[in-house]
Amino acid sequence: MMWKFTLFVLLLFYGRCLPAQDTTDLWKKARLNPNLGRHKFIELKLHGGTHLYTGDELKNALNDGYKSLELRMGWQSTGEKEWQRVFNYPSYGIGFYTGDIGNPTILGNPSGVYGFFYAPFHRRKRNHFEAGLSLGITYDLNPYDSTTNPLNDAIGSKLDAYVNFGITGVLKVSNSFDFLYGIDLTHFSNGRTHTPNLGLNMAGLNIGVRYHYNTIRGIVKQQIDPTYEAARRPTFITTQVPPLQRYHEISLYGAFGVVQASSDEKLEAFYGTASLILGYDYRFSHKSSVGIGLDGFYDGSLGWTYQKRYGEVRPSDKMLMGTHLAYVLNIKRFQVRAEVGTYVWKRDNEKGDYFMRLAIRYNIAKYGFLQLGLKTVNGAASDWIEWGGGGKVRW
Incomplete structure (x- = not known):
């Protein structure tokens, strides 16, 4: 249905080639789709926790744990594809984070970009949980140097891989907002492309908020139908998944x-x-x-x-x-x-x-x-x- 609606908008704005009755009928048919548009969300999270450090030199630099801020933009699936129903209507997207992981003189002021994937489970009417995986890069680290930074035995390069695993609880507050809470584990490493490379492992808690929106809402109300309210959240398609041929x-x-x-x-x-x-x-x-x-x-x-x-x-x-x-x-x-x-x-x-x-x-x-x-x-x-x-x- 999305491609049909897109075609309709193009014809309406650039061609004006359909009769008025035809465009009206097409719009009436399009708006019957509860998943018209694209369902997205913006997510803000605050993290805090402790280091799981196995070395010796950085113990004092890591005493205060870590704190970080994440901003994510995600796409919510509807179940239109078979694999989306298999994974209980997952979401996925891109994110940015910045953090204080310890003494900045020794460790730097890292930030990062990554892609993420959420697989929901234990769905209830107002609350569910999501298993999340994020993979990307983190930069602006202060690496080991035998002369200027000899204490950093965990990080050997300015650019490292970023890996995050987490379990997030999602509590529906309103049609637009969710409250988020969870636990996660974050890992920095460069895979021994530079040494030393003990890496950093951080375990902690997080809280946040998620805002849902539909990308067609504004253009439809302004240009097509001022009475139309695009659904912020999808109506999940529940067609049964066929058996797998092993x-x-x-x-x-x-x-x-x-x-x-x-x-x-x-x-x-x-x-x-x-x-x-x-x-x-x-x-x-x-x-x-x-x-x-x-x-x-x-x-x-x-x-x-x-x-x-x-x-x-x-x-x-x-x-x-x-x-x-x-x-x-x-x-x-x-x-x-x-x-x-x-x-x-x-x-x-x-x-x-x-x-x-x-x-x-x-x-x-x-x-x-x-x-x-x-x-x-x-x-x-x-x-x-x-x-x-x-x-x-x-x-």
């Missing part, structure tokens, strides 16, 4: 990355990394897949490490092999992949006993994909960022 999928994924040696070595050299993964996934529901895979890794920085430790380096010393288990959340063309694995071959315990991968995959047509991921060491410590893509076969 399937199997094999993929081959290749990626590269760049890392810096430990800042303790006083080196500024950068080293290449590579990943090659053969994976198998089984799609068992509209939302979820599970999988297994074989992983091959190359880390050029191990050459420096092993040369210093053993006095000699073989080409195979920079390589590792592993295997992983995966859970995959499928959102239209996107996948959020969470994988945990262990090594089956390595020279020593430099890379720990297990690794994790958090990745975003975008499926291109039927046989290809692009993927951006973060590989870790023994849990949350960043190893490197994987930039890559691959192909897949489904049956």
Whole structure:
């Protein structure tokens, strides 16, 4: 219906080529659609909490916790698409934040931009909850410098990745406003592209307000029908989601990355990394897949490490092999992949006993994909960022 209304407006303003009776009839039909227009919202949030810091040098700088302000603009889905009904009418959009994360002389005054996705659950008449994921970049950090900023053992670059997970309660106050309350976890990291890179993890509470509006409200009242009130909130389409045809999928994924040696070595050299993964996934529901895979890794920085430790380096010393288990959340063309694995071959315990991968995959047509991921060491410590893509076969 939205494209029909858009066509109607274009004809009305630029052509004036339809008879008056036709335009009147078309408008009468268009306004019967309860989801005419585009339902959006503006959201303002205040955050506060504490640092989950595992280092030593920044303890005093982080004593007062963190505070931040976020401004978000979102689009509310109606259930018109099948995947929107699967995820209980999600919303998505873009956001900006600025914060005080501690001593600004040491840590800087970070701000950031990101995209976000809310998946609602436990819907009630006036209150529901949303699981939220935000991914973007944060900038204006004050990175480690051995001379001017030696205490910052958490951040090695001015530009870092921004990741936020949260659970938000949404209380409907009026047709236009919601009151928001929730908990969240925020992570800053550059994926060891610069060192040191302990990263910053912040856990806390947030409150806010959300304002709903419809983008056609003003133009319709001014130019077409002054009596028309566009709905600020959508009427959800409740057509039943058809059963999923389950399937199997094999993929081959290749990626590269760049890392810096430990800042303790006083080196500024950068080293290449590579990943090659053969994976198998089984799609068992509209939302979820599970999988297994074989992983091959190359880390050029191990050459420096092993040369210093053993006095000699073989080409195979920079390589590792592993295997992983995966859970995959499928959102239209996107996948959020969470994988945990262990090594089956390595020279020593430099890379720990297990690794994790958090990745975003975008499926291109039927046989290809692009993927951006973060590989870790023994849990949350960043190893490197994987930039890559691959192909897949489904049956």
